[in-house]
Amino acid sequence: MLLFTPGPTPVPEFARVSMSEETMHHRTAEFEAVFSDTRELLFKLFATDEVIMLASTGTGAMEAAVTNLCHDTLLSINSGKFGERFGKIAKASGLANVEIKNEWDTPASVEDVTKALRANTKIDAIAIQISESAGGLRHNVEEIAAVAKEINPDIMVIADGITAVGVERIDVANIDCLIAGSQKALMLPPGLSILGLSSKAIEKIGEGKGYYLNLASEIKKQSQNTTAYTAATTLIIGLRSVLQKIENDGGLGKLYCDTARRAKATRFALEAIGLHSYPSVPARSMTTIDDEDASKIRNILKSDFSVNVAGGQDHLKGKIFRINQMGFLEPYELAWVVNAVELSLAKLGRREFDGTASRMFNEEYFKSMLGSAK
Numbered sequence: 001m002l003l004f005t006p007g008p009t010p011v012p013e014f015a016r017v018s019m020s021e022e023t024m025h026h027r028t029a030e031f032e033a034v035f036s037d038t039r040e041l042l043f044k045l046f047a048t049d050e051v052i053m054l055a056s057t058g059t060g061a062m063e064a065a066v067t068n069l070c071h072d073t074l075l076s077i078n079s080g081k082f083g084e085r086f087g088k089i090a091k092a093s094g095l096a097n098v099e100i101k102n103e104w105d106t107p108a109s110v111e112d113v114t115k116a117l118r119a120n121t122k123i124d125a126i127a128i129q130i131s132e133s134a135g136g137l138r139h140n141v142e143e144i145a146a147v148a149k150e151i152n153p154d155i156m157v158i159a160d161g162i163t164a165v166g167v168e169r170i171d172v173a174n175i176d177c178l179i180a181g182s183q184k185a186l187m188l189p190p191g192l193s194i195l196g197l198s199s200k201a202i203e204k205i206g207e208g209k210g211y212y213l214n215l216a217s218e219i220k221k222q223s224q225n226t227t228a229y230t231a232a233t234t235l236i237i238g239l240r241s242v243l244q245k246i247e248n249d250g251g252l253g254k255l256y257c258d259t260a261r262r263a264k265a266t267r268f269a270l271e272a273i274g275l276h277s278y279p280s281v282p283a284r285s286m287t288t289i290d291d292e293d294a295s296k297i298r299n300i301l302k303s304d305f306s307v308n309v310a311g312g313q314d315h316l317k318g319k320i321f322r323i324n325q326m327g328f329l330e331p332y333e334l335a336w337v338v339n340a341v342e343l344s345l346a347k348l349g350r351r352e353f354d355g356t357a358s359r360m361f362n363e364e365y366f367k368s369m370l371g372s373a374k
């Protein structure tokens, strides 16, 4: 079965092999060396002043960010399940919460954020997804962060990049906390989350909040290449191998470029066979199609073509399907996936099969090569 869900994503063989050694003790010089290498590679990926690894899923890092960086009122952007989660975390942590809510295909507007910040001066942090995985949309985080800082230079901007870090280059000029998770773009099993922090964020954290998710304790330890509690040693070994592999395979620029080409070629291919891309601004992490036959298409993809794509959640259950673009995916895998989608439409009697999807995918993905051959 080809795993094409936007999280968990496939773990490449080299990463699995790297994690197959005996468990290393975390309080040893040997592990500190692994930790130090990984930190160094993470600094290149995040481009932030500090990076912290937590033994938690992405939600743990979201909670750590909110509780440590918001001390009064959180403005959260809800264009999907993960944006909604920020608001729930704020409420569960006894913080006040203002929410900007949109349909799951609609990114937050700069105007709405401006209005909310002007209307409530108690807002001291804003939390937003870069790529909202629920509907596969891309928020304009860069502009929203810049405007937020213009209105209030002390505001903390928390950006959930769980399906964006490792997908595209992110401008962190106005971001105080950038979050990543192991099982999405970082191609690892679940259980490790990472926070990139600005120096302003470190200042605001001060003594930190909470106990396990107290970021002050982790900053103190991790800057010395150790952790406050037992490190997720095996996952960190895996992370080092993934980040080294990215570097050896042409670097982050190549990974971002290949991902963008794949995402665009996939969307063009599916649009060419009459399907509709759901989000008004698609993220590069996944291709999201809304269709009345979404469930049927997913079932045929699984039973006839061994392709596992994700469906929708909540009110989008049975209404969309999402194809992963994160990680080291080969173009031939996506060419097969779009071809399988076209065959599924033929099986449903919607459209006669003529190979348009895979042809469009190849033309778009390889257009620079085709152009030079002319």
Ligand SMILES: *Cc1c(COP(=O)(O)O)cnc(C)c1O
Pocket: 007, 057, 058, 059, 060, 082, 129, 131, 132, 133, 160, 161, 162, 163, 181, 184, 190
């Ligand atoms: C998957 C995901 C999360 C939640 O991560 P968990 O690892 O399930 O806790 C948060 N935000 C986004 C955008 C995600 O895609």
